[in-house]
Amino acid sequence: MSKQYETVIGLEVHVELATKTKIFCGCSTAFGAAPNTQTCPVCTGMPGSLPVLNRQVLEYAIAVGLATNCEITRFAKFDRKNYFYPDNPQNYQISQLYLPICMNGRVEIETKDGGCKTVGIHEIHMEEDAGKLIHDEWEDCSLVDYNRSGVPLIEIVSEPDMRSAEEVIAYLEKLRLLIQYLGASDCKLQEGSMRADVNLSVREVGTTQFGTRTEMKNLNSFKAISRAIAGEAMRQIDLIESGEKVVQETRRWDDVKGESYAMRSKEDAQDYRYFPDPDLVPVAVSDEMLEKIRASQPEFRNEKRKRYKEEFGIPDYDIEIITEYKHMADLFEAAVAICGQPKKVSNWLMGETLRLMKETETDAQDLRFSPEHLAKLIRLVDEKVINGSVAKEVFEVMFEENVDPERYVEEKGLKTVSDEGALRKTIAEVIAANPQSVEDYRNGKEKAIGFLVGQTMKAMKGKADPAAVNRILREACAE
Ligand code: ADP
Ligand code: MG
Ligand code: ZN
Numbered sequence: 001m002s003k004q005y006e007t008v009i010g011l012e013v014h015v016e017l018a019t020k021t022k023i024f025c026g027c028s029t030a031f032g033a034a035p036n037t038q039t040c041p042v043c044t045g046m047p048g049s050l051p052v053l054n055r056q057v058l059e060y061a062i063a064v065g066l067a068t069n070c071e072i073t074r075f076a077k078f079d080r081k082n083y084f085y086p087d088n089p090q091n092y093q094i095s096q097l098y099l100p101i102c103m104n105g106r107v108e109i110e111t112k113d114g115g116c117k118t119v120g121i122h123e124i125h126m127e128e129d130a131g132k133l134i135h136d137e138w139e140d141c142s143l144v145d146y147n148r149s150g151v152p153l154i155e156i157v158s159e160p161d162m163r164s165a166e167e168v169i170a171y172l173e174k175l176r177l178l179i180q181y182l183g184a185s186d187c188k189l190q191e192g193s194m195r196a197d198v199n200l201s202v203r204e205v206g207t208t209q210f211g212t213r214t215e216m217k218n219l220n221s222f223k224a225i226s227r228a229i230a231g232e233a234m235r236q237i238d239l240i241e242s243g244e245k246v247v248q249e250t251r252r253w254d255d256v257k258g259e260s261y262a263m264r265s266k267e268d269a270q271d272y273r274y275f276p277d278p279d280l281v282p283v284a285v286s287d288e289m290l291e292k293i294r295a296s297q298p299e300f301r302n303e304k305r306k307r308y309k310e311e312f313g314i315p316d317y318d319i320e321i322i323t324e325y326k327h328m329a330d331l332f333e334a335a336v337a338i339c340g341q342p343k344k345v346s347n348w349l350m351g352e353t354l355r356l357m358k359e360t361e362t363d364a365q366d367l368r369f370s371p372e373h374l375a376k377l378i379r380l381v382d383e384k385v386i387n388g389s390v391a392k393e394v395f396e397v398m399f400e401e402n403v404d405p406e407r408y409v410e411e412k413g414l415k416t417v418s419d420e421g422a423l424r425k426t427i428a429e430v431i432a433a434n435p436q437s438v439e440d441y442r443n444g445k446e447k448a449i450g451f452l453v454g455q456t457m458k459a460m461k462g463k464a465d466p467a468a469v470n471r472i473l474r475e476a477c478a479e
Helices: 055-067 165-182 222-241 287-295 301-312 316-322 326-339 342-360 371-382 388-401 405-412 420-433 435-442 447-459 466-478
Strands: 005-016 079-082 092-095 102-110 116-128 132-134 143-145 152-158 194-204 214-219 249-254 259-265
Touching: 005 165, 005 222, 055 102, 055 116, 055 152, 055 165, 055 287, 092 116, 102 165, 116 165, 165 194, 165 222, 165 326, 194 222, 214 222, 214 259, 222 249, 222 259, 301 316, 301 342, 316 326, 316 342, 326 342, 326 371, 342 371, 342 388, 371 388, 371 405, 388 405, 420 435, 420 447, 420 466, 435 447, 435 466, 447 466
Parallel strands: 214 249
Antiparallel strands: 005 152, 005 194, 079 092, 102 116, 116 152, 132 143, 194 214, 249 259
16 A cells, blocks of 8 residues: 655745835835835945834734734844845845744634644744846846835744645635734735745654655745645655655745746755844833734734624625625725615625626725725615616726716716606507517516516616516506
């Protein structure tokens, strides 16, 4: 019988914090500016410049630490990680090795079978991002953009507690959820504001010792992560089965080719010569500061789930989807506060919103329509100013550009025609034009009435109340 193997995975996750300015200087962190326009002597590593810690970075790091059940280090320090590379103008990165800000945490993840599993967090540290090299524009030189140099990051280092790609993704989704709820980052893998390095080893089921691990970089989607895990586990098992050894090394996953290749092995791994940064004072976290951050933690998903059930009485399925993103939950709560109709708000979010999000590949956090406008739209339907299908049309425009539905309906003349005389006149015309359908209806074919309703709505350019059309049609056909 062939041997059974188990995959062991630990993650190092970098998250770009949503501060307005960089970690050690006042330069903007805004994305997309012209190269090197958001730089200063500090973030370009000029001699004699001195870093000063951005308080917001510390507060976000602590908030993430509290949300992941970490111990907060009350006396933390920054260390220099020395390496030479053109994207790193100081020739060292300011990071934390000896006394990181958060340690010994854990998060609960939900597994496929509906169970729960705990993933340990070894530590969370604060550090600065590097600049960006641009290689492919000229043949004989590379260019460097230091706008990203000094953008604040936290690195969340897990224990090797995960055993499958599903658990890894559940863990990443959990981190993303917590961090988005905190507003500490938008955590977009594709855009690099969340980056995961996967450490992976395999071992025979039943053994207690871990195998030799490799580290995979360059994973920028959940799909790539899943494929990389499957590919790497297979590669390591094949090596072991054929009597060879796994080499501890960093590998780059090529998602197009579906294979990884070695970047560097442990032998040529750098000695970073870490030492405490003499330019920065240690970080003393006061009781007061800690309490302040603790007190301002948001209501997280689990608490929201409970409250929504009690307060709004909407189905569990709706609650799951709405609370998956903080922005969606905020939208929901704000719209319900205005219109007082939780199920109707939920229906718009679950139905049209999700449909359009999928169609336009929009993230929940990038939804543009306001809760005020959604509440107004619901009122317009309730008061029969517009019918359901017109409402959907209006919503599409709201989804795109957050128009005021009231004004839009007014401007585009989309109001339901409330003049019953006009409706009766149209119906009389439809009946005259479709004698066969009227006959069919009279002979008990219920379907025929649907056709006639459709014809009437078409003639009214959609601006009729379907219930009224139905009622008057039936009356008229019966005559
Ligand atoms: P290093 O200091 O060399 O980067 P760490 O101990 O910090 O190593 O571990 C880095 C990451 O690798 C952590 O997320 C940890 O959980 C994971 N890890 C460590 N050993 C293994 C292993 N044998 N298999 C899988 N993952 C591992
Ligand atoms: Mg490490
Ligand atoms: Zn700067």
